[in-house]
Amino acid sequence: MLTSLVLNKMHSNNARLISLNILYGVFKEDKQPNKLLNELSNTKAMSKSDIAFVFKMVYGTIQYKIYLEYVVNKIIKPNKTNYKIQLLLWLNLYQIKFLNTPQYSVNNEAVEVAKIIDNNLAGFVNATTKKLANLDLWKVDIKNNQNKIPLEYGFPFWLYKSLEQDYSKEIALQIVQSSNNQTMFSFRVNENKISQIEFEKLYKHKFNLKKSKIAKNCYLTDFNIINTQVFDQGLVFIQDETSILAVELLDLEKQSKVIDMCCAPGGKLSYIASLVDKKNLVDAFEINENKKNIIYSNLNRLGINNVNIEFKSALNINKKYERILLDAPCSGFGVLKRKPDIKLKKFSKKDMDALYQLQFDLLQKGFEHLLDEGILVYSTCTINKKENQNQIKVFLDNNKNAKLIFEKQFFGFEGNNNGFYIAKIKKLKK
Template structure:
């Protein structure tokens, strides 16, 4: 019962207070309140309920009045349905645990929850039958229809449907090696077979493994750094050289920054800038974990940074519509028109300012973890029209269904003489 009660509390934080599940779950793991199997179950229950929330709510609303039912109880019923339909948990177990949990909230609702959970076992309730048949696929997969339509308008129906179907797919853990501590050859010799490690198909220093990697010596001794393979690729595309001036304009949490510093070597200083000074400890922790000492940090709005650089990494703030697999709650947030316009303006201003800091023949890598032409392709096209000295060297949109990766956009730009 404790695991389900904990899962419910975390889900309430996500749905009622807009918290991020990954941060809450990492805090729970560090607290060491539960065994590893219990933690794994809580993770699965929380992420699964968030992933399918739209669908779960649709089904549960068939048997309750959402206007008159306590919100925590509604979330408990969503969680219960997820266990019944997607985890194949026996109905008697889900019912018993659900009733025990609701007693902690309001004992008077125990009978109500008992009846409703048993009703959810009827598979006929699970069927999606709506007037707008175009929304069926999205609803069945817990995907917001408005976002599906947005992707369809940007990239066509085939890609939009693939995005919907891949959003809830489990992924492997992506990481790169701390080359200051171990070589690729030695790493693969020791860990590849034991942890079924796959070599990335898109980045040179990227690997994929199951969650067992977290219990390995590789993780404990900081031989690896957890990072999306598309994020690793961004640094490798920029490919900064030693004895040059390098800037990471929006550097938190420090993954790209530490890799940039590693590639240029300890004698070349890399400047890392971050607007939020509260993230300083996190950045420094990640740099220390990778044994990086050749970084100079500043904490400014990226549009206020001064200087001249040969290589600039601009991982711009974005909508985040590419990391549903890692942060499923992102797809549940609909930005206002005003908020999106403000975001587009910020991205354009950061890009223009970053390019102004670039030396002749310098290179700039613009990256976002989103799938949205207005933030990516359209922004770059507009920028290139305004900047006659800018040249697009490469451009790639990853959707996240290609392999294990997340949605990510990469544009490599050079400054001509």
């Protein structure tokens, strides 16, 4: 019979190997870590503690990948080293430096995993991992002083320079230094089922709730509210503060004729539907039919049924509306804290030009179908100026009866929020 100590070691090694394989899928096969980790969460083959360990190791290694690779490459020859062994060494360094795990513990577990990859490389992993505990090795010593801080935070230099050019060195550095910050859970109350007052009365102390300073119907908590009855019963929806604000800026009335032009995964759509009369049908478009299940799953959990969704491009919009929400497709550089793999993806100029054109076409199409005196809210979850301020400037130049009445770029360091852009536009009578 195996002792609990041996069992724990087996689980630990298994969790480490799974972490490594997920990272291999992300870096070599271009898979999305959140999807791989969600699949892992649904399995019963691992304990909750081991699953939590895998999440921490995977996201942490992705966050600091550029830095970890830089340090490890000081003592190995990457072009001659098995890639999975390189991943293992990155994991080892992450644990030693950022999780303060004892070097001998990391070393022992890593050697066992190395034996599974290639038994002949166990000795190499043993010797190299011991070197990784040397604090002098951790120092960033490069000729390009501008890249010193970005490299320390695992932030791509090209993106840092782009942000510096768009805004300022100060803002770019703040984005870099906040990009790996842990955030609290942010959510709104589903007032279809319970009022904010009643929710606070029942759960304020239990979840140690804090009220958002950005959105009206938004709360923050360190408690994992996803694994609670309030989530399962549809009393709350996990949503970023800025995303909630985008809907609130629509100034909805009970009878407003409203459309959500790009509605997946259904967070903003469900909030819109809860703010209008239950008999008032909210229209929505979503071009990606693969997201149908997640949208309807969210709507059903929240008890929202006053929606009409068409799974096709919003460029097919053919009705007039008083309120339009366009949460446009974007590069996603605002959600680095939640999806750190985004900062490792560099889009081609061709891809970005196509994206800019699509955003403008959607914006123009929406405005054409906005009634006079109506309001259109344009939003993105990115911090790229060309997708945001520049896009709106070109739009306003082309539409003299469009009036910008609110504009704000959130960078992600203001508080608990992600990077996000919002522009509120009113259509004037010609």
